[in-house]
Amino acid sequence: VRAGRPYNGRRGGPVRNLKLTLAYVGTRFAGWQVQPGLDTVQGILEARLGAMLRERVRLLGAGRTDAGVHARGQVASFTTASRIPPEGLRRGLNARLPDDIRVLAVEEAPAGFHAREHALSKEYHYRIVRGEVVSPFETPFALWVYRSLDVAAMQAAAAGLRGRHDFTSFCAAGSTVRSRVRTVFESEVAEEGTFVVYRVRADGFLQHMVRTIAGTLLLAGSRRLDPGAIPAVLGAMDRRRAGPCAPPRGLFLVKVHYGEAT
Amino acid sequence: VRAGRPYNGRRGGPVRNLKLTLAYVGTRFAGWQVQPGLDTVQGILEARLGAMLRERVRLLGAGRTDAGVHARGQVASFTTASRIPPEGLRRGLNARLPDDIRVLAVEEAPAGFHAREHALSKEYHYRIVRGEVVSPFETPFALWVYRSLDVAAMQAAAAGLRGRHDFTSFCAAGSTVRSRVRTVFESEVAEEGTFVVYRVRADGFLQHMVRTIAGTLLLAGSRRLDPGAIPAVLGAMDRRRAGPCAPPRGLFLVKVHYGEAT
Numbered sequence: 381v382r383a384g385r386p387y388n389g390r391r392g393g394p395v396r397n398l399k400l401t402l403a404y405v406g407t408r409f410a411g412w413q414v415q416p417g418l419d420t421v422q423g424i425l426e427a428r429l430g431a432m433l434r435e436r437v438r439l440l441g442a443g444r445t446d447a448g449v450h451a452r453g454q455v456a457s458f459t460t461a462s463r464i465p466p467e468g469l470r471r472g473l474n475a476r477l478p479d480d481i482r483v484l485a486v487e488e489a490p491a492g493f494h495a496r497e498h499a500l501s502k503e504y505h506y507r508i509v510r511g512e513v514v515s516p517f518e519t520p521f522a523l524w525v526y527r528s529l530d531v532a533a534m535q536a537a538a539a540g541l542r543g544r545h546d547f548t549s550f551c552a553a554g555s556t557v558r559s560r561v562r563t564v565f566e567s568e569v570a571e572e573g574t575f576v577v578y579r580v581r582a583d584g585f586l587q588h589m590v591r592t593i594a595g596t597l598l599l600a601g602s603r604r605l606d607p608g609a610i611p612a613v614l615g616a617m618d619r620r621r622a623g624p625c626a627p628p629r630g631l632f633l634v635k636v637h638y639g640e641a642t
Numbered sequence: 643v644r645a646g647r648p649y650n651g652r653r654g655g656p657v658r659n660l661k662l663t664l665a666y667v668g669t670r671f672a673g674w675q676v677q678p679g680l681d682t683v684q685g686i687l688e689a690r691l692g693a694m695l696r697e698r699v700r701l702l703g704a705g706r707t708d709a710g711v712h713a714r715g716q717v718a719s720f721t722t723a724s725r726i727p728p729e730g731l732r733r734g735l736n737a738r739l740p741d742d743i744r745v746l747a748v749e750e751a752p753a754g755f756h757a758r759e760h761a762l763s764k765e766y767h768y769r770i771v772r773g774e775v776v777s778p779f780e781t782p783f784a785l786w787v788y789r790s791l792d793v794a795a796m797q798a799a800a801a802g803l804r805g806r807h808d809f810t811s812f813c814a815a816g817s818t819v820r821s822r823v824r825t826v827f828e829s830e831v832a833e834e835g836t837f838v839v840y841r842v843r844a845d846g847f848l849q850h851m852v853r854t855i856a857g858t859l860l861l862a863g864s865r866r867l868d869p870g871a872i873p874a875v876l877g878a879m880d881r882r883r884a885g886p887c888a889p890p891r892g893l894f895l896v897k898v899h900y901g902e903a904t
Contacts, residue, residue, distance in 0.1 A: 405778045470775070479781040516667045519741040521779070
């Protein structure tokens, strides 16, 4: 590979930048990011794309979803020298992928487009299902909560997270990220039948951030945390002040926003 | 075990008859019925109930769902000498069962109640999902059909199956059942967004009957079978005249009716 030339440009055609929109059931995966010896969404996609295009493909994913987290609208970009039209790529790739990963769309992207760096915001949902018995069809896709929840308290706590804050209290203790300041554009809890759904949109997320928020909202919902204490929890910049990290099965990466008004 | 005494009556209490209402995701099971060396719903339930009650438990299931078929309202009955109240049985059993099998309800049933023999009718749904790409969250629970479907033709074909008929043409070729006459009370196709759902209620079902009907409706939907030919297909009493057996993942046992008007 010569310097200044993309490694997968070897067929001499113009290098294209492509944007994939993806959905996957996270249950059996060790998360998005490639890890040697483990089934990851990125790893499977890169292997199938590589076999199909006969190139080494490197995907740039918008969100690094954890093990067990689902996606309805993950976005990933990659460059290729292939001339296969987007529609053919989508069909060919879906034919090669396992059923629990689907390519919803393939689009041409501008040169230099980077799925993560150019994302203006990402939207996650955390789903909670209540009731004496949870349907086995919902168990993999929601956190079951037996006790009753004070949804108004959860809504008040969620509202307290909106805005620009240092989210250290909601970040995995081992994280080595430099800045923990993020802007939360939307943060709301809605009751939908037996479900309680938390929706959050921000310019970026720290490791375990949505799950730690969900665990904290559940503390408020079970009246073990005053929703009015959220500013103090944020201000403490101490992971021990927030609630536990809720399990991954309730979490969905729903949408990545590019170029829209935030 | 003495003659005339139930084998599980050893604690000397009055023998109770109990009715379980069950939901399960059929994907990983070799069907309802116990088969040595395979994971079956009946086998797992009998093992967990037996361990909990310290009795040998024999479940009578209303429907013998095939491998991969789901249930939202399967019913099973069993006798026990246990005095645990229904609510305690439900909770204890759910705590011991894998997440993909759930006990929705436990009720006291009259002496002699038999979940299969006393069922007046059973209701199954077969789900079809259309579109260029199917959501990975739907793949395990619906048959994906890429081509467009003539839903009106499917509706006409479904209507032709109502009533009392010999369903030999829709019965697995290897079946050894004596009478293949069944009464179909409801048989209808509904369009629900990207889904097409077939609903059928009958006094009984033959092996592969709903899936073979679904496969036949799909022939009508793709204009490879005239819906007006259904009476002739029934009249032929020849399995080769109906369509293929559709895959199990779209099929749900939804409800078992007892004592209501049919």
